[in-house]
Amino acid sequence: MLFFLLFNIIFAIISATAGNDCEIENFDQVESIVKSCTDITIKNLVVPAGITLELDLKEGTTLTFTGVTTFEHTPWSGPLIRLRGSKITVQGTPGSLLNGQGELYWDHIGDKGPKKPQFMKIEAFDGSVIKNLNILNCPHHCIYIGRSDGLTISGWVIDNSLGDQNNFTGHNTDGFDVSAATNLIIENTSVINQDDCVAIRYGSNILVRNMYCAGGHGLSLSAGFNYTSYTENTVKNVTIRDSVIVRSANGIHVKTHADAYKGLIEDVTYENIYLSGITNFGVNVQQDYINGSASGVPNNNIPIHNLKLINIHGNVLSTESNNAMKVYILCGNKGCEGWEWSNVNITGGARSSVCNYIPAGYEC
Structure with a gap:
């Protein structure tokens, strides 16, 4: 009996020790544990300034963040985290936090000021x-979803609300920038920031649902950043639904770059979207962006086909200082076709809507 008791005690000690072999608490453990383990915990980690937390995970790995992960400050481009893998699960425990310390970087000029790191870059596949x-407090763009297929993002909170203090010092703090992704779901997530809540630049078969967006530039599509590739200027089969946008510059925003190579936006649906306190445009579709700014001269190089808006409700501000508008549509010649809008009811606005293309089912 004594032998078996001692055996069980020794076995328990060995098992506990083995389990801790895959827990990361110091940065110098990262490389070896990521290479060797498939059940990893990152606990209260401090990431040195100017170094990316490289998480190139083995297939099927589960990685769990617990406690506070803190990224030390220095001016650089980042990313703070690079996450890759196939059939991986990455999760946070209740109360866990990834702190980018954006308040040490913000200067109200974003891209145009000293370098600020992107928070996280993701490439993930196969479920x-x-x-x-x-x-907490992304210094610059928060999440970049690059070449990915079969990825689900769920239950996140991106909180850059501190960037609205001290004369609105946060800038270019995009929530999710999506490029080259297919079969992507972003769901049940809150973004409080000072730029696009979601910005889809190219990709296909994308579903965004149950989003709460506050303080930024709305739910956006932005095609035409590439000057040589049709594929990289193409967005197809996107649905954005069941979401709320408050205190933002725009509600729904679709823009194409008039100086870019040819592309296409096709089969995009916004459904069941509620707007509140929008300061510029409730719905804004423009085909005139050049070098990142509206030029007033639209082009049809990236046509927008089959844009559906269904059950869009809410308000834009009516104050003269905001000069807001419910709907603004500026299309190039034959650049917009086959749009169907139904039950679009936006109130307020200090200016009348302007549309050079009228969607079926809507009176501008």
Whole structure:
């Protein structure tokens, strides 16, 4: 009996020690544990300034953040985290936090000031899930979803609300920038920031649902950043639904770059979207962007086909200081075709709507 008791005690000690071999608490453990483990915990990690937390995970890995992960400050481009893998699960425990310390970088000029790091770059495949992450104070763009297929992002909170203090010092703090992604879901997530809540630049078969967006530039599509590739200027089969946008410059924003190579936006649906306190445009579709700014001269190089808006409700501000407008549509010649809008009811605005293309089912 004594032998078996001692055996069980020794086995328990060995098992506990083995389990801790895959827990990261110091940065010098990262490389070896990521290479060797498939059940990893990152606990209260401090990431040195100017170094990317490289998480190139083995297939099927589960990685869990617990406690506070802190990224030390220095002017650089980042990313603070690079996350890759196939069939991976990345998750945060209740109360866990990834702190980018954006307040040490913000200067109200974003891209135009000293370098500020992108927070996280993701490339994930084959049913990967990244869930329940709490991101605090991204210095610059928060999440870049690059070449990915079959990824679900769920239950995140991105909180850059501190960037609205001290004379609105946060800038270019995009929530999710999406490029080259297919079969992507972003769901049940809150973004409080000072730029696009979601910006889809190219990709296909994308679903965004149950989003709460505050303080930024709305739910956006932005095609035409590439000057040589049709594929990289193409967005197809996107649905954005069941979401709320408050205190933002725009509600729904679709823009194409008039000076870019040819592309296409096709089969995009916004459905069940509620707007509140929008300061510029409730719905804004423009085909005139050049060098990142509206030029007033639209082009049809990236046509927008089959844009559906269904059950869009809410308000834009009516004050003269904001000069807001419910709907603004500026299309190039034959650049917009086959749009169907139904039950679009936006109130307020200090200016009348302007549309050079009239969607079926809507009176501008």
